[in-house]
Every structure is written in structure tokens, then in C-alpha cells.
Amino acid sequence: MNNKKPSAAGRIAAGLLSLAALGALAACETVSTTQAGTIGIxxxxxxxxxxxxxxxxxxxxGLYQQTLSQASTKGQLNPNASQTTRVRNIAQRLIGQVGVFRPDATRWNWEINxxxxxEVNAWCMPGGKIAVYTGLLDAVKPTDDELAAVLGHEIAHALREHAREQASQQVATNVGLSVLAAVTGSQAASDLGGTLSNVMFGLPNSRLHETEADRIGVELAARAGYDPRAAVTLWTKMEKLSSGGGTPELLSTHPSAESRIADLQKASQQVLPLYHPR
Structure with missing residues (x-):
């Protein structure tokens, strides 16, 4: 029986083997989550x-149900029936257009609450789990067209699987930590549920993700019969809110106001021929 401890070189070699094995497990694949649409993503x-x-x-x-349960316990779930009806009606019209970008999304189990x-915020989890905060409705006072811009933007994040893209990056980081653990003897662990929670409520979206969501959002709005140009007035309102002190969550990591509005003006004009008021 050999009780000799492995050398530093041996530990490094073992770590490299672990890296190869874990790297194979964490291998990334190149995918196209959505069709390009008129906007060309x-x-x-x-x-x-x-x-x-x-x-x-x-x-x-699971995370969505946990969020709803917590809100319900506090009496904060759908506190105003007319607000909920309005949000759901607008969201359903947008959801009716998601097949343009990905046909399978028409079969998602969409939920809107x-x-x-x-908090001035809204989000859409993977698979179509939507939440809008009353702070957004009360502080911004969006028109239906502007609210469609918000919801279209959040739905676009889900269609493009931006959360999964960010989670993949997190997993890659965790794999690196696991390799380090294999070499040093420390412990490292990952949890997909925790990763999703961190992605949804902790980590900011990249500017690239935000721009993609903006552009897909205006096309969804236009196809659903909402004026895509309202995205410009919406984000102008949001920017004014931030100048009053405290940046709304929806603006926390977005591109600068000037570049964003310029891009939205261009994108809304590109999809304007799709817009037919209802």
C-alpha cells in the first residue's frame, strides 16, 4: 500500500484532468433561440x-410560485382587480404574437400577475411567468401603448432565453471553481435554482440583452396593435423618474438614455408598417 502524498505536479495534473472532465460536462452549444423577425435579431x-x-x-x-405565495401572504398579490385585468389583457395580445419569433412559445404555460x-419593475421568467409591480403602474402611469412596450420587452427576454444564457455563464464560472476545489481540496457547489434566482433578481442583464429585448419588444407591440413609438415616450418617462432620485430597477443596467432612445426611434420606425390600431 502506497501512502505517499501526491506531489504538487501530481495535484496539478489531477486538476487538469478534472478540468477536462468538467469542461466536457459544461460544454456550450451554439443555438438560435428565436427567428429574426422583421427587426432582424x-x-x-x-x-x-x-x-x-x-x-x-x-x-x-417553483420560483414564480414562491414569489406569488409570498406576495399573497402579505396581501400584495393582484391587489387591484382592474389593474390586473388591464395588464393581463395587454399581455395576452402580445403573447398572441410570440410565434413570429418562436412558435414553441405559443404553447408555454403563460401566467400574468x-x-x-x-418597486418600479416588471419581469418575465423562462417559460412565460410574468409579474408587473404596482410601483411601475403608479409612478410611470403608462398608457396602454407604453405598458405594451414594457411587457413586450420583458417577454422578449424570455423568448431569447437571456436568463439561460446568463445562467450558462454562471455555470461555467462554477465549473472553474469546482476545478479549483479539486486542486486545492476545498469545496464548491452549484444550485440551478439558486442560479436562476440570482439571474432574475440579482444579476443585471447585459446591455446587449437589453437592446435585443427593446427591439423585439417594439415588434411584438406593433404586431399586437400597439403603437411601437410609445417605447420612446415610455423610456423618456423612466429616465425622468431616475433623475428625481433613485434609479428604477428597469433602468439599472440599460444603455444610456440618449443611445437607447435613438435605437428605439430607429427600431419603432422599422416596425411601424406592422402597426394597425385595434
């Missing part, structure tokens, strides 16, 4: 094989 994305679409949607169901909170 055709960037291919890299997703980790350890973060499947089905897994992330399953985690989203309003949460009573002063």
Missing part, C-alpha cells in the same frame, strides 16, 4: 449543456 447564443431549457423552466415554475410593491 439573428445573434447566435452559447448555452451550457448543464443548463437545459426544460430544467430552467421547471425551476422558474400584478404584485403590490413600490
Amino acid at each position: 439573428d445573434r447566435t447564443q452559447r448555452m451550457s449543456s448543464l443548463v437545459s431549457e426544460a430544467q430552467l423552466e421547471q425551476e422558474a415554475v 400584478v404584485i403590490g410593491s413600490s
